[in-house]
Amino acid sequence: MIIIFIRALVLFFVLFLSMRLMGKRQIGEMEPFELVITLVISELACIPMSDRSIPITFGVVAILTMFLVHQLVLLLSKNSKMQSVINGKPVMVLTKNGVDVQALKKLNMQVADILQAMRVSQVFSLEEVTYGIMETNGQLTIVANKQMQNKQQTLPVCYVLDGQWQTDQLKEGRFTKQQLQQILKQKKAKVADVVVLAIDENNRLTFQTTHKPIVFENLGDVV
Numbered sequence: 001m002i003i004i005f006i007r008a009l010v011l012f013f014v015l016f017l018s019m020r021l022m023g024k025r026q027i028g029e030m031e032p033f034e035l036v037i038t039l040v041i042s043e044l045a046c047i048p049m050s051d052r053s054i055p056i057t058f059g060v061v062a063i064l065t066m067f068l069v070h071q072l073v074l075l076l077s078k079n080s081k082m083q084s085v086i087n088g089k090p091v092m093v094l095t096k097n098g099v100d101v102q103a104l105k106k107l108n109m110q111v112a113d114i115l116q117a118m119r120v121s122q123v124f125s126l127e128e129v130t131y132g133i134m135e136t137n138g139q140l141t142i143v144a145n146k147q148m149q150n151k152q153q154t155l156p157v158c159y160v161l162d163g164q165w166q167t168d169q170l171k172e173g174r175f176t177k178q179q180l181q182q183i184l185k186q187k188k189a190k191v192a193d194v195v196v197l198a199i200d201e202n203n204r205l206t207f208q209t210t211h212k213p214i215v216f217e218n219l220g221d222v223v
Helices: 002-022 032-050 055-078 080-087 101-105 112-118 165-174 177-187
Strands: 091-097 129-134 142-143 157-161 194-199 204-209 215-218
Touching: 002 032, 002 055, 032 055, 032 080, 055 080, 091 101, 101 112, 112 142, 112 157, 112 194, 157 165, 177 194, 177 204
Parallel strands: none
Antiparallel strands: 091 129, 129 142, 157 194, 194 204, 204 215
């Protein structure tokens, strides 16, 4: 038990020192390669910490190796071409025309993921956004719509996302499926083509299809 205690302390201080030298970024701010290295280092520390048959020097050398790899990648990232290869590039996912469906497909993301990232930034309606950029660390940067800054917004309820009915919202929402189908009929749109159909508490409609840009209308103008 004493040996395991000493091994754990040694590996802890080696791991602590390595992470301090790597920087103070939070998990959500890490680039992909930094997250991978962090996960690998944690695994490398756990194995020799509990397995006495593995020399502790193996764990120390492995952790220091990952630290050197991190420093090497940072050095390579100073080159603009290598940086785009290692970290990728920021992607515009929200424009004045609404959600960029093709950009989301390249990122393997859905509209629901973008809406969640918006809510984290205290933005609840697509009408409040002029541009949205998905950064390489997975965070969404939002350029706000200045025209909406002084207008009170309520949380829109999404009834259709990515061409699919949101059954939970249909059960709890204020509108029936038949009423929403009437909106689709007037818009001459099929459910499969709808990127987003949402209505807020003020009956403000947010509507976009794969073939047409996003529109914001008072529901009274639609039905």
